[in-house]
Amino acid sequence: MKRYTGRGRWYRPVTGTVAAVLAVGGCSSSSGSATSHAAATSASPSGAASTAAGARDTALWHKWGLTPLPAPPQPPADKPVKLSATGAVPVLTHLPTSQKVVFITVDDGQEKDPKFVEMMRDLKIPITMFLMNDAIKPDYAYFRPLQALGNHIQNHTLHHPAMSTIPLARQKEEVCGDQKILTKEYGTAPLLFRPPYGAYNNNTKIAVGECGPRAIVWWRESMQIRNMQYQAGDKRLHDGDIILAHFRGPSELKGATMTQMFANLLRRIQEQGFTVARLEDYIQSPVG
Known part of the structure; x- marks a missing residue:
């Protein structure tokens, strides 16, 4: 891949x-x-x-x-992904399901557009936020209304390094540090981790496992401004795909706003006959 x-x-x-x-x-x-x-x-x-x-x-x-968009179907009672409290952490690029759903994840946190919060309140589209401390620390409060809508906050490191390029001790500092801050600020320990740039190695899995999250989350599509980039050769969405987007504004979107980018993402999803479900509704947390 x-x-x-x-x-x-x-x-x-x-x-x-x-x-x-x-x-x-x-x-x-x-x-x-x-x-x-x-x-x-x-x-x-x-x-x-x-x-x-x-x-x-x-x-x-x-x-x-x-x-x-159509309302998402009822998530399965028997979750397709079951996480363990111990052992090696899995890497998820999609979730196995036959339902016509995809999952939206939004990374980093640099852009803090109030209009995006308004949009999420209006549309009630579920998202998963992978937040990086350097980006969010100027305004931790911005993300609380999004969390209050039922959206989960997950781990994306302190400083956004390419994890595969740094030693294990540094990787643990990045993951454990973000885990501690996110838990303190938002009241819930993140269950999932996303490596910046998608770069990880075996040491990343060790660091993640020791710091608290129980899975590494990758993606199959990444949203740009008007369209998505696809990992699969057929350049189509598939059941259970995880989509990557970012908290970005006009300076990074060539003049477009966060809400315009997100509206384009929803159009692309709708054009292919999918709706959006909540990632965490398809993942069973460790028991005990």
């Missing part, structure tokens, strides 16, 4: 603004229609409430220039 170098091909940035909110509503053409609608609403209040909620959700997606 080709390793990601962090210098992937870039695409022409999105221009213009994201589409404005589409108005939802209407008016009846006669009093009879209004009476009929009122009677139906009275007869089925739960149905009317559901319709109204659906209209609100659709309007929120339209606000970002998008059409709603």
Whole structure:
């Protein structure tokens, strides 16, 4: 498998603004229609409430220039990945499932766009955040509203080194240091680790295992600005693929915003007939 170098091909940035909110509503053409609608609403209040909620959700997606993705299926009761409390940590590039779902992971934390938090509140798309301390320490609080939406925070080192180029002792400092800070700031010890640039070796597995996370998470696709880069030769999404994105802003996205990049990612997922599920819902934490 080709390793990601962090210098992937870039695409022409999105221009213009994201589409404005589409108005939802209407008016009846006669009093009879209004009476009929009122009677139906009275007869089925739960149905009317559901319709109204659906209209609100659709309007929120339209606000970002998008059409709603299907709700993800119920995650399997028998998790396809079961992690052990001891022993060698596995490396995950995808999760085995026959469901038409993919998993979005967002790395680093340099860009802290309030609009992205607003977007996540509106769309309720699950993401997994792999946060690096150098990037997030100017504003740890930015990520708490994203965490409050149910999104998990995972380990991505203190300083973002290429792990395979540094000795075991340094690797342990990077993983254990980030583990300690993330646990303190966000109240939960990370279960997963992502190596910067995707670079790891056997010492990385040792360091990760000794510092707390129980799996290394890689990816099969990486989001650029308008499109994804694919590891697979068919350049298609597959069931259970893990997608890499980053907290990036206009300076790194050639003028595009974080929300524009993320909207493009959702479009690419939708075009291929997939929806987004939560990575951690398909992973069983160690028991005991």
